[in-house]
Amino acid sequence: MAQPIAPDYGQQFLFPPALEDWVPKDHPARFLREFVDELKLADLGFVMPSGDDGRPPYAPSLLLKIWLYGYFHRIRSTRKLEVACREHLSLLWLSGLIQPDHNSLWRFWSENKKALREVFQQTVTLAVRTGAVGLALQALDGTKMEAAASSPQGWSKAYMEKLLAQLDSLPEQHLILVRYKPDHDAMAEWVYNGADIDSSKVVWARDMGATANEELIRYYKDRRIWLLDADDTPPTLSPYPPAEQLPLPPTGAPERSK
Secondary structure, rough: OOOOOOOOOOOOOOHHHHHHHHOOOOOOHHHHHHHHHHHHHHHHHOOOOOOOOOOOOOOOHHHEEEHHHHHHOOOOOOOHHHHHHOOHHHHHHHHHHHOOHHHHHHHHHHHHHHHHHHHHHHHHHHHHHOOOOOOOEEEEEEOOOOOOOOOOOOOOHHHHHHHHHOOOOOOOEEEEEOOOOOOOOOOOOOOOOOOOOOOEEEEEEEOOOHHHHHHHHHHHOOOOEEEEOOOOOOOEEOOOOOOOOOOOOOOOOOOOOO
C-alpha cells in the first residue's frame, strides 16, 4: 500500500543547498537584483553611509532591493518588510539571508525619498525601452449633452494632453488642486493618478478647502502648486496661492463621445 506523502522534518541534505537554486531563473527577484546592481546609487543621490565607527552599516543596494521587493508585493510597512526578510523565500534569496530591522529600513526610506523617486523614474524608462508599457493617455469623460455647458471651449482629451505637455516642459514637479463649482456634474471627474503617486511628474487632487489643502501641500512641499478651476470655460490654471496666471494652450473644438 502506498504511503501518503508527508514532510520528513528530519531529512538531511547530502550537500549544502546553494542560495542561487532557491528561486527560478525567471523569478522577478532576479530582475530586481540585476536592476539595482546596474544603478549608480551615489549619482542618483542616495546617502552613502560610512562605517568608520561602530557596527558596519547596511549597504544601500541591499536596502533598496528590499524596498523594491516590498513595493512589488504591496508591502509598505517597515515591520512587515522586516518579517518578510525572515519568511519570504524569494526575499531571503534577494537579501542574501541578511535581515535588516524595521528601524534600518525606515531610516533608509526617510533619508532617500528624492533618490527613490529617481529610481522609480528609471523603472518607467526601462519599461518603455523594453516595450513593457505603452504610456497611453487615459482620460475619462461623461457623455456630452447638447446644452449651454457644451461649449466648444470645454475640456477635452486633446486639451488635457496639451496642458500635461506644458507642465512636463517645466523643470519642477507639480501638484494640481482641482476646484469644482457647486453644480458640478459628479460624473465628470478629472482627478486621476497612477499607482505610484509620489514619483509622478504631476499629482492631481481635489480642492478640499484651505485647511485640508495645507496638509497636502506640506506633504508635497517640494512641488509647485497650481489651482485648476475645472468648470470654467475654458478651464483656468493659476498658481496657488493665486498670483500670475499660467498661459494655457488654445483648446480647439472638443472631441465628442461616441
